Amino acid sequence: MNLFSDIRALVIDALTQMEQAGELPAGLDTAAVTVEPPRDAAHGDMATNAAMVLAKPAGKKPRDIADTLAARLAADPRITAAEVAGPGFLNLRIDPAQWQSVIRAALTQGAAYGRSNLGQGVKVNVEFVSANPTGPMHVGHTRGAVFGDALSSLLDFAGYDVTREYYINDGGAQVDVLARSAFERYREANGLEPAIREGLYPGDYLIPVGQALKDKYGDSLLDQSEDVWLTDIREFATQAMMEVIRQDLALLNVHMDVFSSEKALYGTGRIEAAIDRLRDAGLIYEGVLEPPKGKTPEDWEPREQTLFRSTSHGDDVDRPVKKSDGAWTYFAPDIAYHWDKIDRGFDQLIDVFGADHGGYVKRMTAAVKALSNGRVPLDVKLIQLVKLFKNGEPFKMSKRAGTFVTLRDVVEQAGADVTRFHMLTRKNDAALDFDFDKVLEQSKDNPVWYVQYASARVNSVLGRASEMGVDTSDAALAGADLTLLDHAAELELARKVAEWPRTVEIAARANEPHRIAFFLYDIASDLHSLWNRGNDETSLRFVQDGNFAATAAKIALVRSVGVVISAGLGILGVTPAKEMR
Template sequence: MNLFTEFRACVLDALVALTAAGALPEGLDFGNVTVEPPRDAAHGDMATNAAMVLAKPAGLKPREIAEALAAHLLTDPRIASADVAGPGFLNLRLSNAVWAAVLGDVLAQGSAFGRSTMGQGTKVNVEFVSANPTGPMHVGHTRGAVVGDALSNLLAFAGYDVTREYYINDGGAQVDVLARSAYERYREAHGRSPEIAEGLYPGAYLIEVGEALKAEFGDQFLDQPESVWLDTIRNFATERMMAMIREDLAALGVKMDVYSSEKALYGTGEIERAIDRLRDKGLIYRGVLEPPKGKTPEDWEPREQVLFKSTAHGDDVDRPIMKSDGGWTYFAPDIAYHSNKVDRGFDLLIDIFGADHGGYVKRMKAAVAALSDNRVPLEIRLIQLVKLYKNGEPFKMSKRAGTFVTLRDVVEEVGADVTRFVMLTRKNDATLDFDFARVLEQSRENPVWYVQYASARVQSVLRKAADMGADGTVPDLSSLTHDAELGLIRKLAEWPRIVELAARVYEPHRVAGYLSELAAEFHALWNRGNDTPALRFVQEGDLATTAAKTALARATGVVIANGLAILGVAAMDEMR
């Protein structure tokens, strides 16, 4: 259960009752009334802004509303106190019975605790990674892969029907460059000196492709003009690169549901059909754009182009969809691809892009709005850069790419769990520092270790309790009354709220932040037991008390495991 949603409903019921009694005027909008954890836990268990947001429209002083609301809420036996603070915030303290019930719910629901029906089966397509199939994935792709996969897990946990999708950019000039680069490695496999000209891909990963080409085609392409081998080698090399990318994703624990090809849009009428849909809406026309920012009439030549009227759907300028030679711009196949997503019946589209796609956001949102008649929203999340360090110094460690650090480099250095968790310690649009030494430290400064250590400590407690004879049944939890114990339960109670909040704003990093806070609460209680034996989870010779205290540990382990599963990180039974 989401305890905060439940008590918000209680507050709303009280406001309705106050309205019926004439204490509040009719017609007030309660939509902005919230019930949340207070900024300072010392103020209470929950706080509501009801009096603050209703005072002006009600024509009353905030404290006057807060005091009337407090008096009404105190008739609920679950509310131990309701105190008006400052100009009119209302702080609530709940009875210990409420926290015992929360703990019982965690234990009863187990892996289902925190799951939500918020998504109501909404069909959502999450497109992420979508790296060009020209080489192994680099560290920037790594962060996008983790964010996209964790967001998909989060949305599924919150009741959405999620499809993970990878868009293969195999329709542009970059795959021709790949073919030419692979051809040089093919020549190398035959004992020739490769001519890696400027603009070709120099990475050693293509040596294996060249050898595979030799094994498949022998010497039939040697000394042949490009027109003879380009198509064949392009297809062969692209398939090999995608196999490598799939292996890279698997090493990170990412599995896509769908792979869609840009190349498949060409020559099939897909692009033409999508553009015709926009033309039928009066959104395709021939025209001349204003000079781009920073350009002057002297260094810019106006020319008539085929344009998409994206300004009709919120863009800053209209966008070209056809080149002067009659070919499509890169935007046209992207329109067709998103048209295909709309046609597949998705209710929500989410694209995870690199930070260099910032200028792409408005035009793509405009295209989807036009194609779906504003029915299907498109959310775009930009992934900022990852800066690599070791012991505080910039770190470069590429083994195969030649020019960048690969996903596989990172995973082999620190492991998939560490990679995933650290990539989620900051919001997607904030630059992230990744220090290879620090992320392997065994200290509370390392969040992934700290959370997994809490998981391992929980299992240690449960093993000791089992040795005493505890059978894992839910005991009487009313004996858990110490502030430190109740504080941990309060943090557990926040989990369903965190799930819904993070899912609503598409921010899986909130789960990582919450788990760090939960682990800190658990370790704090553990450490207090060193000084206060009565707070230790295992009470020698007292099975009943041990059962209650280990129930709290077990519930903590449940929530940590649920949160780590969303992040794609393993919960630990023990640390070595």
């Protein structure tokens, strides 16, 4: 049940009737017509912009449209008042029975309440994390992993067919550096002093890899030249690091559906096929680029390269796909990888990149548009940096990692649930501070604790009502006399429950899971507020001693909030708290 969607359908139907009656011209586009909560709750329960957005194409004054529309809407029993305000805003007051029916729907549908068919089974590929397999994941990867996983869950909840994918960047020079670094740890495992020279990975995390190499090869590689061992150790070390990454992801309860390898694209003809597809479209040519920003003609040596005409699809400059020496650029396998995703039948692609990949957005978007003839949209989400604090000071680097704070460091200190929720308390493109003290404190200022406290309160209230003898099963509560919920504060909380399906669809359309975290904080705040009012107004207390009917109705309201919080936390990948400790 989506009450906001139902009322919007009522508005559209009324507009259709106005067209048929000649009160509006036929054929108006109503796609931009919305029904949403008003900015000021005193103005009503819902508001529609119909008159404002249709005035210009209809050739009428907004207020004239609003007056006629208000009269038609007021005739529906679900609308108790339709009031025109200002130049043509239309505020609606909804019959309390509608809010009460939302509570019943939440209890009846349970975990399915708020689920949507918005996605209609559209196949979406969400690629996220995709960290180089050269070491454990750091805190920046943590935020990207949480965001990508929560976004995937959100889209699934909204009716999309979602695939979580990790692109293993194992085709570049960095894996050779990994192999050389692992070889030094192999030497160390054989009793020699490792030469961790500049440019190699210094972290202790490669010590177990070195020992595993000794277990496999003994000392047989010590006197061999690099060309003998590089390929084998590169493969061995990459697999070992990917196992570490899988374990790190599991700490966050993140599980990928697909792991794709960049290396697997080389030597298979896939890169060539993708570039040929662009060539056939007239988008590949041999040319010379202008000097990059900051370079002058005097210090820039122009070289002819194979270029992708990405400016034809919205990029700022054309991009090289093959160097002057005939080697592929980093961009070429990425083009082939996205072509592979298109070829696998995905209808939408979402890439979750770190903030340092901002310059990659336009070129990759252009490539996907060209490869799919504009059929498959690509949405690139950039994840801004995370700053860590503890005891008021920046959190120091991990000795084990050598150069950065790892995902494991964060999860071991804060816990997976706290980490996941807090990583979603800001929009992905906004910087985020992660203060270990603040994310664990018990206060309203800590959204993680505040929402979990609401979840625990719901559970506590259900327990108290059950002890009183009230049947607190969802089926029984759905049959309660919900007309007893007639106080403005109770109806206000029911309105918030009604907003849940709408919030899911808005968040899914924008690919913004942080909206779910924000909503959970708001509904938790409303629940706590009603609880606190009950301290002064006994009629608002959730458990009414001796009055089973009133208690059942109030518990039904509380439980409906619990249904929403549980669903929302499920999308975020957080386990609802049953009690606070």
